[in-house]
Amino acid sequence: MTAFLWRRRGLGVALLALAVLPLVPPFDAENFRRWLVISALLAGWAIAFDFTAGYINVVNFGFAAFAGAGGYASALVTIHYGLPIWVSMFAGVILAGILGFLTGVLTLRFRGIYAAVAAWFLGLALLGITRNVSPITRGPLGLIVPTFFSTDSNLPYYYVVLAMMLVTYLVLKAVTESRAGLAFRAIGQNMEAARASGVNPTRYRILNFTLSCMFAGWLGAFYAHYYAILTPDVMATSQTVQVLVAAYLGGRGSLWGPAAAAFPLVFSTEWLRSNLDRFPGLDLVVYGLALILVMVYYPGGFAELVHAIRDRRLRLPGLRMRTAAAPQPGEAGAVLSDVRE
Amino acid sequence: MLRVTELDAGYGFLRVVHGISLQVNQGELVALLGPNGAGKSTTLKCIAGLVRPWKGDIAFRGHSIGGLRGDLVNGLGIGLVSESLNLFTGMTVYENLLMGAYSVPEAEKRRRSLDFVFSLFPRLAERRPQLAGTLSGGERKMLAIGRALMGGPSLLLVDEPSLGLAPKLTQQVFDALRKLSDDGLTILLVEQNVTATLEMVDRAYVLEQGEIVLEGSAQKLSESEHVKDVYLGVMA
């Protein structure tokens, strides 16, 4: 038990810092607290996104649509059946989970870019449907959604979403550290080899998609009940792009990296947006440039940077060492990559 | 014509070639022999500019070409027939040959090369409008050699011409190479088929685990105890 806690000490410190942050000046200002809420929400989504992109190596480019579907489900259940939000959120989980399951089934045969595009198209179709069935969703006008609290303060929302982010992280981390996690990585690296060594790609891919979308939908429900208005735009590709940027800047395949990247990302773009409002769009230009630079020069992202630093520090006798399994490219691959030079 | 000095090369963390030195003189037909994984192909790829050498020097006609990009190496007059042939499978035989003369600006010179290749391999002339991907193994090999010749190289590098061919076809390809050499072309050849190769070449190097263990005339190598034991033993 102590070993378990000791291994999680970094997480504990980070959580403590995040919990205290909105009480410390200057972060106790309402707009900073709002940024913290957005950051934690994006962090949760980035974790769920990375669970697919960083492990089974499929970029779910329709991510926002599944998250948004969860939001709509939760909102509609509260509105029409008057259920408490805490309960209706699970309608969001269920709907997003079902959609994730179906996407998993449909994209089963595709790899790499084909799977990403298939998920994207499904997301776009979902967005179109949501926009068009206006008797239910009120289309582009948007749904008025009941909120969690009747207060104007962002503080309670922040603790709610922080807890949700933590649950997302712990559950998905536990899955990736179980046998399933190994299977995910095996599938992500080489589907044929994984199949040959007895891993059933079908089952694990569907499981992965379903789990990831369930958490996306759950956090989507929070989004709905936080903003109080829900339009189909929440499902748009640009939303997926935000999550993707956080996940890739943070570093794929670590879960915590994407979460960690979400906070500075939201703060810097929000700061740019509010302080340089003479230059609309500048925040996103910076955002895009950051993504390009990281992908070109340091594709491992923030997580790899931390690993690199820690590895150097841990090269002391008696401490657990991280063994870096260097990739051994096959001859053909090496020739090709050499040709690229 | 070609001088390789103390060449080191490999992939990732794996060093495949350890300090190889070899030399090919004008007009010679030289073979690089050795078992699978000895580093023969890697050496050839280094010369052709497909793999970047780690250390050492490669000089062609006195100029250092080590680490030069493959297209530039080709432009200097070094043609490569690789192990996997690297044909353009979606193009016709004719188009493949035309691509071989990509860096030859004179139409007249291209036409003469084409006539020469067709006379060397009449089979290719018959297959002219066919897609390269639909050719048989032997025809592909001929096409690859033909494509390399189209650029009018002064040095031809050939990687495992016998690979995947029936003995009879192998002999045909070997005959063609011998004929090219007799016409004055300098050729460096990589082979595993030691018996047949030693019958044809002028000189050879034997490469084992990335190092040259033997070198000399074909005659001398055929009589060497090591070659007899390791490579000819089964057949003799």
Place this chain on the structure above:
Amino acid sequence: MSLAVQRLSREFRSPVTTGLIAGVLALAIFGVVRGGTFILVDSLVTGAIWALVAAGLALTFGVMGVPNFAQGEFFMVGTLSGYLVYTALSGVQGRPYVPFVTILMALVVGFVLGALVDLAVFSQMRRRIREGWVMNTFVVTVGISVVMINAHQLIWGTDYKGIVAYFDGPPIHVLGVSVALDRVFAISVAAVSIAGLWWLLSYSRIGRAIRAVSQDEPGALMVGINVGRMRTLTFAISSGLAALAGATLLFQFPSFPFVGVKPLYVAWTVVILAGLGNVGGAVVAGFIIALLEANTGFFIGSAWEDVVPFALIVLILAVRPTGLFGRAVRSVWEQ
């Protein structure tokens, strides 16, 4: 020509393909009989332009292995430069050559910008990235798209920058449908460009070199092709074509930061339908998608134009993961 026949006969051997083609024909006939000939005419006009945008996308993927998410933004660049050039030429508007100068300038701007993007981004990545090339470049193009959209907003704002029409003559009549001169212009430009692209790739030295790079990269290097330059050229051509399409359709798509979204979606649908990297297939699929959209728009409602094709494509993909024309592009897309 014999090559085209060989290729066609190979592609039609599959019953699934034949079935799909029959389905498309049925859709066209149904549209014409129940809706009207305008469905066919509309599909031809928009299909030609979609084919242009999609052909570039297919080319980029086939040669460079880059699934370009920013293709729509080059369309946007085309609309923007078309608008800027056209309004700058306001003094001589009405002269018949002005629209041609406008779209040519857009082509040049798109071409140069594409070349710069390749040199600044993809050439740099090629030196560094060892694995996961396809997905990494995809994410990078997402970044490029974000930058271009917001740079537009930053510099030129979000308002619509459009023109009424390039030509103000009376419409012409085709199959009982009146077609505005601008649409005739659009389809002509698209037809000429597609024919030009086809000629370039099939018969020119440069085009053969581009195909060589897409078919066998080390092989291209071995025959003396400067592979890096061919890749830059490919990205430039593809961006140029998208920009050309944008400027040509300026009368229908006024320039604003997000004008590229719709062409991007359509181009991707087309390319997925045709099979990634299949340039010829992309042209055919461009018309199929346009036909599908026109039918959906007329019989179900224009709001569903975006939904039905996407859903259908995913279903088609589930049956045929390599696209309608089943070219095995495995080596590229399996990372």
